[in-house]
Amino acid sequence: MREFTPAAMVCPRTEWDKLVRHVCQSYPEEGCGILLGEDMAESGATDLRLRLALPASNVWGVPEERGKRFVIPPQEIILADRLAAYLGWQIIGFYHSHPNQPATPSAFDADAAWAGTLMLILSVYDQQLVDAQAWWKAQEVARFVPVPIRQPD
Numbered sequence: 001m002r003e004f005t006p007a008a009m010v011c012p013r014t015e016w017d018k019l020v021r022h023v024c025q026s027y028p029e030e031g032c033g034i035l036l037g038e039d040m041a042e043s044g045a046t047d048l049r050l051r052l053a054l055p056a057s058n059v060w061g062v063p064e065e066r067g068k069r070f071v072i073p074p075q076e077i078i079l080a081d082r083l084a085a086y087l088g089w090q091i092i093g094f095y096h097s098h099p100n101q102p103a104t105p106s107a108f109d110a111d112a113a114w115a116g117t118l119m120l121i122l123s124v125y126d127q128q129l130v131d132a133q134a135w136w137k138a139q140e141v142a143r144f145v146p147v148p149i150r151q152p153d
């Protein structure tokens with residue numbers, strides 16, 4: 001797991017469109033998924049490159065609370081991890097939406113986040129994406145740092 005903050009999340013348009021569609025369709029519940037990709041650190045770059053956005057199930061135990069909470073089944077994370085390994089990639093992060101809320105991490109997110117992975121948050125109002133921000137939970141400072149999202153060159 002990488003220790004330093006990535007310079008950017010590189011996100012192909014096809015995967016972006018797919019995850020945006022997923023969280024808009026999940027409205028008013030939180031939509032969530034797993035981000036598979038490559039850590040370019042070995043080639044000297046400091047970007048994380050998204051290759052595949054995998055929509056996941058939100059199985060938060062209290063259905064009425066799924067508009068403000070999410071949990072991804074462990075089996076889906078294990079499968080995603082195996083798929084990533086098979087493809088020579090890794091889990092670089094997770095995405096989830098904030099229905100009717102800004103794209104900033106909640107106190108719940110701060111507890112749930114895995115250090116050393118991206119947390120992409122998408123703000124959705126009325127089934128429309130209004131904002132998105134990638135966050136990095138830095139181990140050394142134990143707080144979220146924003147990471148720019150950019151398209152591949």
Ligand SMILES: [Zn+2]
Pocket residue numbers: 096097098105106109121
């Ligand atoms: Zn959240």
